Amino acid sequence: MTRTTVDLWVGIFVTMGVAALVFLALKVGNLGGGQVRNPYELTANFDNIGGLKARAPVKSAGVVVGRISSIHLDKQHYQAVVTLQMDGRYTFPKDTFATINTSGLLGEQYIGLEPGGDPEDLGAGDVIKKTQSAVVLEKLISQFMFSKAEEGAAAK
Amino acid sequence: MPSLVSLRDVCFSYGSRDVLHGVTLDVPRGKLVAIMGGSGCGKTTLMRLIGGQLKPRSGQVTVCGASVPALDREALYALRRRMSMLFQFGALFTDMTVFDNVAFLMREHSDMPEPVIRDLVLMKLHAVGLRGAEALLPSELSGGMARRVALARAIALDPELMMYDEPFAGLDPISLGVIGQLIRRLNNALGASSIVVTHDVQESLQIVDYVYFLSGGKVVAEGTPEEIRASRDPWVHQFVWGETDGPVPFQVPAPSYEEALLGVQRA
């Protein structure tokens, strides 16, 4: 085992490790195309965010246009304040409507943006005013059951 | 002339087992001294005390004027660069070639350029007659050859003090003679002092200048080889002539033979 063979093999070994890291970062992870470029931040207040988590995507017309960077509670209004990290390539009108949607029946939750018609665009640090809370399945079911029960009571 | 190594009333024990009690001996500069004794009498322990790998319970160990147990790590390492030890089975580094083994100390302790190291290694290997074996691994050597390589490694940096731990153990008569002559020749050539720990009486009496006999953790006899051969002391006589019984009994102390056998039967 001479010195040069050891050097050669260790060189190959380390190169392979770096290649694996690059592969994982670009092809498997989100350091490649899915990354948010030139980000700017928006915030949106929701009465209820359901199961929304940080890092969930922000989509408009099904296209990922940003990510949720943080979620915290506004102590005065008891509302959830969601900070969105938006892709700098996309801008949205001031009266954009933010909703919390679920992909599929049991999939992960994300924020959907529906652009309005305002000529002015949202800038960095702006707040999205028009929001709709998450649909909480339990509430939906209980509402449905109560209304059915009332219908039954009214019929009698 | 002051002695290079001197031990004064050295006691040592492993845990509760006493190994040495009150050993006093001197190794003068330029002399070849043998320490002899039966197996397990503390000869190897003595070497480790001199090398600073063990610390005595009491007594003084002085090497080159410095008290070994009192040295801190750095000073001890500085002292060890001036001495060298040949381990019982060579203790060659099994993952290196013969060449790298001999070059090891030169590379660790000096900034000599590689061509100089190469020349020096070849000189050392030539001195032990193994210049042709430089590319072999220790596993490819015979016992005698391995011992000679270890010897070449030990003299790599021209030590002032050489210690040999059982240099003759497990060697055939020819290798034994070769190693014995090498030890004597190297001692003269290097101008070093040497300590040989051994129980091979006949071989060592031919090459050494002075002999200490160790038994029961004490020095029981000492003298030049001539004095030893002529000694009337029954213990020395038994050891030198290899008699099975004498002051050193054949049997390890034990309950009486009959009792042991009958006792087993009864149980």
Place this chain on the structure above:
Amino acid sequence: MLERTAYAFRLIGAKVVNGVWRVGQLARFFALILLHSGTSFRRLQLTLREVYFSGVLSLIIIMVSGLFVGMVLGLQGFDTLQRYGSEEILGVLVALSLVRELGPVVAGLLFASRAGSAMTAEIGLMKATEQLAAMDMMAVDPVARVVAPRFWGGVISMPILALLFSAMGVLGGYLVGVMLIGIDSGSFWAQMQAAVDFRRDILNGVIKSVVFGVAVSLVAVFEGYDSDATAEGVSRATTRTVVTSSLAILGLDFILTSFMFRG
């Protein structure tokens, strides 16, 4: 009866005391290695040699195992996901299980039994044949010259091996999912990229593998250095290395996971 109970408690007590004592020794040895690490980096050749022995020589087993683990994940994952009609997230399942858990943990376990045991056996044998004592007598510190380079070699190799394991696993999942079962290649990769975060998933996986590398290498060199200088002692030390470091990997994995992925 009372005597028996007392004996049992004494046994437990002795075991606990012994364990704590060994952990303390391990920590002291760790400090000693760090203190004597200068040589490993000043003479990088020494460490590179150990990267060769612990890393390069483990390449084959790590890459083949990674490929197969990924393929099995692909098959099993598909079988389960199919029931919920979400086959396209197979890539997510394979990639997340590999980069977060299986990559570092399985690669760590393989590393412990392949490279860790070899390290222990080598150092143990060097001790048994007095090579370490000889080195010490030559005024060359065995911890700096023998132990530290092996430790650092292992620490460097481990994350690289874990990365390769994960990468091969993802390829294995791709082979089974896309080539064999016929999931759309585009959605396989796209779903994966949308779900796997570089910092949270991949980097945390790398951090885990570095911690495992330190744990396995430390246990391996410690057991070797601490082994009884006999054939039996070395073989016992080798076994202990594999057992202790495997348990350490699993325990540390739980602790790290609970810090990294909680919430």
